[in-house]
């Protein structure tokens with residue numbers, strides 16, 4: 057059981073890594089606008105929703121980070137902050153949305169449709 061979940065998660069990460077992110081070395085290119093915001097926050101974090109769980113359900117990230125949320129379940133879900141500061145809206149099966157972490161603190165979130173689904177992002 058655990059191995060299956062781990063493999064699926066690894067696959068999700070691999071998919072995310074192949075998601076068209078070709079923006080690699082840019083040390084000498086002066087024409088490219090520098091879109092990176094201060095702090096060097098990572099933008100590669102992802103949260104998957106599968107088997108009525110957020111995977112991972114605990115995450116540490118930086119202010120300004122963008123997190124891609126993908127629903128890999130066969131039911132609709134949301135990722136909604138308890139304080140409503142973040143909300144993906146309804147994600148049908150296979151759908152994804154990107155949330156932006158605008159403020160530091162502990163972001164507790166649920167699925168609006170299934171409030172027993174919970175997770176936490178520590179935003180630093």
Ligand SMILES: [Cu+2]
Pocket residue numbers: 108132133134167168169170173
């Ligand atoms: Cu749900």
